[in-house]
Amino acid sequence: MIPSEPTSIFKDSWSLYDLITKFNYMFHEEIYTEVGNLLRLKGEPGRYCLLDLGCGNARYLAPCLKQAPPLVYEGVDLSEAALSEAREYLAGLPSEITLTHQDMLAAIESTSRTWDVVFTGFAIHHMTSDEKTRFFAAAARCLAQGGWLIMVDVVREENQSREDYLDYYLKFMRDHWTGVPRDQLEEACAHVRDHDYPESLSTLRAMATEAGFNSVRIVIRKAQHHVILFSR
Ligand SMILES: C[S@@+](CC[C@H](N)C(=O)[O-])C[C@H]1O[C@@H](n2cnc3c(N)ncnc32)[C@H](O)[C@@H]1O
Structure with a gap:
């Protein structure tokens, strides 16, 4: 069998992710309420530029943007199905909206614009450790002075191995995601098992500090799902 890519599930079964989020199993409701609050705080409506990496169909960010519309929004994703939604x-x-079909690391490393906010939702955990280091460096480089990196993602506990994290998270999925039909749940579990490489908070903090961010704050945590604000 050909091994799947991290984005296969989002190219082929976007509806499965929609179903998971409809049941709020990854706490999109609480998380995006906080993201909306952050954007209202940061973004003078019509005056700031936001880059959204791994934007998916932007279903949950769109209402936040509507409350604090940026001057420029660029969403980047490898799933064309998601981008068209x-x-x-x-x-x-x-x-001014641009939707770009591109790898998000390539996008942030090559952007020539200065961004006020770089946002990324549930996407960075697919990167290897080296790619995450490059991501923080590129984010620090393209953010305006005082700019924000808002990261929504799953995070490992300190000293928790990836294997222990996966045991915990797959059990959480099987115990709680009861509204997802069994075969689709197993598809989602296989995606997590094969492609999720979350870091601990201290590792993310070290990567961010090394890249030049001077403040790291957890805005909200719901189980393993976090909103983390990095500022420079
Ligand atoms: C779990 S979805 C998150 C969607 C949305 N940001 C949210 O918070 O609900 C992850 C998205 O990241 C995209 N993605 C994953 N790796 C990517 C990469 N290397 N480059 C671009 N997009 C990527 C997937 O295609 C998918 O749309």
Whole structure:
């Protein structure tokens, strides 16, 4: 069997992710309420630029953006299916909108723009450790002075191995995600087992500090799901 890529599940079964989020199994409701609050704090409506890496269909970020519309929004994703839905969810936003079909690390490493906010939701954990280090360096480079990196992602406990994290998270999925049909649940579990490489908070903090961020704050934590604000 050909091994799947981290993004296969999002290319082929976007509806499965939609189902998981509809049941709020990854706490999108609470998490994106906080993201909306952050954008209202940071973004003078119509005056800031936001880069969204691994934007998916932008379904949950779109209402936040509508409360604090940026001047420029760019969403980057490798799933064309998700990007075409994103166009619809973002319709009506009075911003200059660009949706880019590209690898998010390549996108942030090559951007020539200065961004006020770099946002990424549940995507960085697919990167290797080296890629995450490069991601923080690129984010620090392209953010304006005082700019924010808002990261939504799963995080490992300190001293928890990836294997122990996976045991915990797959059990959490099988115990709690009861609204997902069995075969689809197992597809989601296989995706997590094969492609999720979350870091601990101290590792993320060390990577960010090394890249030049001077403040790291957990905005909200729901089980393993975090909103972390990095500022420079
Ligand atoms: C779990 S979804 C998250 C969608 C949305 N940001 C959210 O918070 O609900 C992860 C998204 O990241 C995208 N993704 C994963 N790795 C990527 C990469 N290397 N480059 C671009 N997009 C990537 C997937 O295609 C998918 O749309």
